[in-house]
Amino acid sequence: EDQVTQSPEALRLQEGESSSLNCSYTVSGLRGLFWYRQDPGKGPEFLFTLYSAGEEKEKERLKATLTKKESFLHITAPKPEDSATYLCAVQASGGYQKVTFGTGTKLQVIP
Amino acid sequence: DTAVSQTPKYLVTQMGNDKSIKCEQNLGHDTMYWYKQDSKKFLKIMFSYNNKELIINETVPNRFSPKSPDKAHLNLHINSLELGDSAVYFCASSQRRSIGELFFGEGSRLTVL
Secondary structure, eight states, X not given: OOEXXXXXXXXXXXXXXXXXXXXXXXXXXEEEEEEEEEOTTSOOXXXXXXXXXXXXXXXXXXXXXXXXXXXXXXXXXXXXXXXXXXXXXXXXXXXXXXXXXXXXXEEEEEO | OOSEEEEOSEEEEOTTOOEEEEEEEOSOXXXXXXXXXOTTOOEEEEEEEETTEEXXXXXXXXXXXXXXXXXXXXXXXXXXXXXXXXEEEEEEEEOGGGXXXXXXXXXXXXXXX
C-alpha cells in the first residue's frame, strides 16, 4: 500500500527564517507527487506536481524538489501569509491509481 | 465564480438520521471525488466518478451512497449516521489525465450527536 509520511508535524518560523518541509513516500512506481496548501476552514489548494527524481518546481517563496524516496518543500524568507498546513500526496503508476495524502505539516510564520 | 461548490457547509444531526451533501463543479472536469478529512487532518479518498461512472470505491460502509447525475455534479447520501461519521467531507474534481491535480470545494463539516 502507498504511504506518505510528512515531517515535522508542526513548524514555527520567524518571518524571513527559511526552512524545509519533508515528505517521505513509498509507492510501487511513482506517477506523480503533489504538494497542496490548506488554510483553516478551506479545502486544499494545489501547488505543484513533480514527476521524476531531480525535478524542481518554484512558485514565489516555495520550491519543491524530488528524489527517489522523498520530496522537500523549501520556503525561502517566509511571510505570515505563508502560514498554512502543507500536504504532500502521491499517485502510483499503472492503471487508474488513487491519490494518497500525508497528514501534513502545519506551518506558522510569526511576524 | 466558485469552481467547486458544495452544500451545506455545516450539518449537525442526531445519530440514526440520513443526510445528503451536494457538489457541483464548473471547471469542465471529467472526474469528481469525495474525500473525508478526520480530526487529525488525514485526507482519505472515498469515491471517484469519471463521466458518471464509479471508478474508485474505497472501503466505505454501504451507508454511504454517491450519485453522479452528470459529470458536473456528485452528491453524497449518508444513511443511519453514526458518531464516527463526524468529519469534514470534501468534494474535488480533476481531469482524468491529471488525477493528482485536484480542485477542492470548501468542505462540509458534519457533526453527529
